[in-house]
Amino acid sequence: MLNSNYETGSDLHVATYTAYLHTDKKLYTDAAHKTPAKKTEIEHAFMLGRLIIAAADKTYLPIALAAGGVVVTDGTTATTCTMAADEG
Structure with missing residues (x-):
């Protein structure tokens, strides 16, 4: 049987998660490219x-x-978009 990926309460009614790609090929959580997207969020x-x-x-x-x-x-x-490492 395949592994299951369950949504959590915070995922309920969320259609998509948008990450913003900057020219440096890094992903950000905001369109202004101020906050890097974390690895766990993207995964x-x-x-x-x-x-x-x-x-x-x-x-x-x-x-x-x-x-x-x-x-x-x-x-x-094909382009690989990188994300910030998780802290701690």
Whole structure:
């Protein structure tokens, strides 16, 4: 049997989680690119199938979760978007 990923109470009624891609290929929680997205946040949203990556001119659905980050593609070029390490 496949492993189950359960949503929690904080996920209830959430359609998507949006991370913002900066030109430095890092993911942020805000469009102003002030707060780096944490690894656990990105992994959780990806595993629920609700992660959207917003760039300046495109919006991506991630295609893979790798050790180095989330992989997105525009149909020709794959890009790995990195996230901040979890603290503590």
